[in-house]
Amino acid sequence: MSMLQKARDYERDYFEAYHQERPLLHLTPPVGWMNDPNGLCRYQGRYHLFFQYHPYSTVWGPMHWGHAVSDDLLAWEYLPCALAPDTPADAAGCFSGSAVETENGLMLVYTGVPTPERQTQCMALGNGMDFVKCDQNPVIDPDELPAEYSRQDFRDPKVWKEAEGYRMAVGNRHETRSGAILLLKSADARRWQLCGELDSSQGINGRMWECPDFFPLDGQQVLVVSPQEMQENELFHQGYNAIALIGDFDGQRFNRQLIQPVDQGLDFYAPQTVLSPDGRRLMIGWMENWDYCKKTPRTHPWYGQMSLPREISLRDGRLIQRPAREMERYWQNTVCAEDTLVENAREYPGISGRALDMTLRLSPAEEACHSLTVSLAADEAHETKLICDFIRHEIIFDRRKSGGIPEAYALHRVPVPELDAQCVLRLLLDKESVEIFLNDGERTLSYRIFTPKEAKEIAFSADGSIRVGMTFHTLG
Numbered sequence: 309m310s311m312l313q314k315a316r317d318y319e320r321d322y323f324e325a326y327h328q329e330r331p332l333l334h335l336t337p338p339v340g341w342m343n344d345p346n347g348l349c350r351y352q353g354r355y356h357l358f359f360q361y362h363p364y365s366t367v368w369g370p371m372h373w374g375h376a377v378s379d380d381l382l383a384w385e386y387l388p389c390a391l392a393p394d395t396p397a398d399a400a401g402c403f404s405g406s407a408v409e410t411e412n413g414l415m416l417v418y419t420g421v422p423t424p425e426r427q428t429q430c431m432a433l434g435n436g437m438d439f440v441k442c443d444q445n446p447v448i449d450p451d452e453l454p455a456e457y458s459r460q461d462f463r464d465p466k467v468w469k470e471a472e473g474y475r476m477a478v479g480n481r482h483e484t485r486s487g488a489i490l491l492l493k494s495a496d497a498r499r500w501q502l503c504g505e506l507d508s509s510q511g512i513n514g515r516m517w518e519c520p521d522f523f524p525l526d527g528q529q530v531l532v533v534s535p536q537e538m539q540e541n542e543l544f545h546q547g548y549n550a551i552a553l554i555g556d557f558d559g560q561r562f563n564r565q566l567i568q569p570v571d572q573g574l575d576f577y578a579p580q581t582v583l584s585p586d587g588r589r590l591m592i593g594w595m596e597n598w599d600y601c602k603k604t605p606r607t608h609p610w611y612g613q614m615s616l617p618r619e620i621s622l623r624d625g626r627l628i629q630r631p632a633r634e635m636e637r638y639w640q641n642t643v644c645a646e647d648t649l650v651e652n653a654r655e656y657p658g659i660s661g662r663a664l665d666m667t668l669r670l671s672p673a674e675e676a677c678h679s680l681t682v683s684l685a686a687d688e689a690h691e692t693k694l695i696c697d698f699i700r701h702e703i704i705f706d707r708r709k710s711g712g713i714p715e716a717y718a719l720h721r722v723p724v725p726e727l728d729a730q731c732v733l734r735l736l737l738d739k740e741s742v743e744i745f746l747n748d749g750e751r752t753l754s755y756r757i758f759t760p761k762e763a764k765e766i767a768f769s770a771d772g773s774i775r776v777g778m779t780f781h782t783l784g
């Protein structure tokens with residue numbers, strides 16, 4: 309039996325056998341391990357999302373491409389595994405990549421790893437369900453690159469179509485500049501030519517740059533990359549971050565004007581974007597962190613999940629992210645509470661649960677307020693706390709009682725200079741994750757939790773007093 313058929317039989321049998329509760333609107337793998345989103349696109353009227361996938365265990369292993377489709381990026385339907393590592397060009401894994409519609413069908417462009425020392429770029433063509441790998445694979449061999457570029461760290465092609473052919477942005481590690489994104493062009497998507505570098509770390513922003521996406525947005529151009537091994541500072545956390553480089557692109561050169569974190573929580577990586585039919589750019593990331601996901605609990609026969617889709621835009625040259633408006637179709641049991649005084653710990657009637665979308669509009673009360681704490685996913689033994697410290701201007705996300713987060717990652721502090729008693733917080737909780745959007749998407753923070761599903765209480769407390777206007781929806 310072929311490796312692909314083996315994976316397809318395995319995922320089908322497991323999926324039929326296991327009916328554990330999953331997140332409602334976040335994609336998880338049918339079985340086994342998931343990392344990066346791959347090939348996020350629209351094809352034949354639906355969204356397709358592929359993903360890095362190892363069906364046979366809940367840890368990373370020889371990479372396949374899993375596959376799911378959706379009409380709104382929220383309710384997902386699995387399709388059979390799309391790629392298995394079954395040819396000489398990708399025998400050690402089919403790593404991340406992208407998808408483009410061509411006149412011959414849907415083209416997947418991915419990193420084929422023949423041996424752990426080399427990474428190549430490969431292609432497969434298909435009808436949206438079954439894909440045939442190109443006979444000429446690899447279509448790009450790392451030895452075609454100038455000597456100062458890595459042969460071993462050369463991955464994650466993002467391909468798009470232009471009037472005269474195709475373009476590719478792909479990650480590499482330069483001898484002296486470290487993380488770098490290369491730009492290539494091709495008339496036929498088979499023979500590629502290097503045009504130059506779009507941008508690089510210069511040794512400042514991480515070591516290897518993975519998973520580029522590159523697209524126009526609101527009159528400018530955005531390069532999203534995921535650097536490894538970043539140093540902690542007021543913008544970025546230690547280790548793996550997703551960052552946005554915003555600037556101009558004249559078709560040859562990218563001129564960066566601004567660098568910004570995409571998400572300041574610990575669990576958002578390797579995002580990809582797609583255009584909706586009505587022209588909005590939507591982004592989905594992998595909601596995990598390589599630095600500690602090996603040490604988190606395995607509570608299901610699957611591991612890993614994607615983020616919610618976010619609508620992205622630029623405001624004053626900066627990236628803004630909002631939960632995609634498609635979310636609103638899942639709102640149920642709306643509760644509104646205007647202007648409630650929060651002092652000592654209190655709960656609101658009707659406000660609890662593990663799948664919800666809640667907006668808090670803060671305003672000052674007569675007394676000063678030093679901090680506001682929102683406690684989620686709580687019972688006697690558990691709670692996940694969001695603390696807004698208005699004196700230190702920082703957000704603290706406390707997962708010390710969130711079901712087994714390794715200690716070094718359980719208490720996370722994020723400097724937020726603009727944080728004050730008048731901010732607006734939107735919190736999305738979906739079983740095992742929390743996504744926070746501050747001030748209409750100016751900042752986002754995403755985190756996984758592993759709290760047992762029975763822990764559902766929500767409470768608010770303030771050090772001092774503060775007024776909170778609230779809109780709450782359960783998701784269903």
Ligand code: FRU
Pocket residue numbers: 343344360371403404419463464518519577578
């Ligand atoms: C990023 C990444 C990619 C690579 C893939 C392998 O999370 O390391 O660079 O293609 O995961 O699964």
